[in-house]
Amino acid sequence: MSLQQNPAIVLQVKDHGDSDKIVTMYTREHGKIVLIAKGAKRSKKRFVNKLELFSLLLIHFSPSRHSSLMRLDQADLLAPFPALRGNYELYIAASLLCELVLHWTREHDSDEELFRLLLWALEGLSVTGGGVNRTIIFFHVKMLDILGYRPDLTGCLDCHALGVPRVVYRFSPLRNGLVCSRCEPNATGSSQPLSIQTIQLLRRVQDMEQGKLERLHFSPAATREAIALLKRYDAHLLQREVQSWNFLD
Numbered sequence: 001m002s003l004q005q006n007p008a009i010v011l012q013v014k015d016h017g018d019s020d021k022i023v024t025m026y027t028r029e030h031g032k033i034v035l036i037a038k039g040a041k042r043s044k045k046r047f048v049n050k051l052e053l054f055s056l057l058l059i060h061f062s063p064s065r066h067s068s069l070m071r072l073d074q075a076d077l078l079a080p081f082p083a084l085r086g087n088y089e090l091y092i093a094a095s096l097l098c099e100l101v102l103h104w105t106r107e108h109d110s111d112e113e114l115f116r117l118l119l120w121a122l123e124g125l126s127v128t129g130g131g132v133n134r135t136i137i138f139f140h141v142k143m144l145d146i147l148g149y150r151p152d153l154t155g156c157l158d159c160h161a162l163g164v165p166r167v168v169y170r171f172s173p174l175r176n177g178l179v180c181s182r183c184e185p186n187a188t189g190s191s192q193p194l195s196i197q198t199i200q201l202l203r204r205v206q207d208m209e210q211g212k213l214e215r216l217h218f219s220p221a222a223t224r225e226a227i228a229l230l231k232r233y234d235a236h237l238l239q240r241e242v243q244s245w246n247f248l249d
């Protein structure tokens, strides 16, 4: 008998031996968990069309007697989000969101807010399809907030000023905030110049409710800068590459 049941989003699926699959999911009440789906590869009956990337499932699971993995006993499909697997751009975007959750979270470290954010972003991509980069930026900024890694964009970390004419502001992943060209004239290679427009846009995202995202306009230049910043921040803090960034146009 299953010990637990929980809504869960499929983050990663891998074949395991001849007949099983190893599935990593982000659950509402247990955070990230890794499960073994016995016989999922050979007999498709039990998990037919269910263990697909990005799907929202209601899963029934229990500790496995033979390994540290949880055993997936049953999965009911709540939302399959087929659009995310049928369009290359949406697939890459959804993959990136799932990869971020995969790398930024620890197993069994639950966070209902992050679960809701991920679900909101996948639903948004699936329904509207548009504003892919905007959804990615919004998701990433909010995820950093939830996990306690909010970059300080209120002003230069040393002089606290922002928007001084002819002064360049750079984001330093090392210091998790902005430094200006007056305080640090010899910028290091790891810091990235940001326009005031991009800084202000990112600050608005930090303070904005999810439902109001539509109101924000991201220019192509601000989108490029914001994406580059988030990518750099990931590489610095995770100390590994988030592969989906490389496929994002």
Ligand SMILES: [Zn+2]
Residues within 6 Å of the ligand: 156, 157, 158, 159, 160, 161, 179, 180, 181, 182, 183, 184
């Ligand atoms: Zn300064």
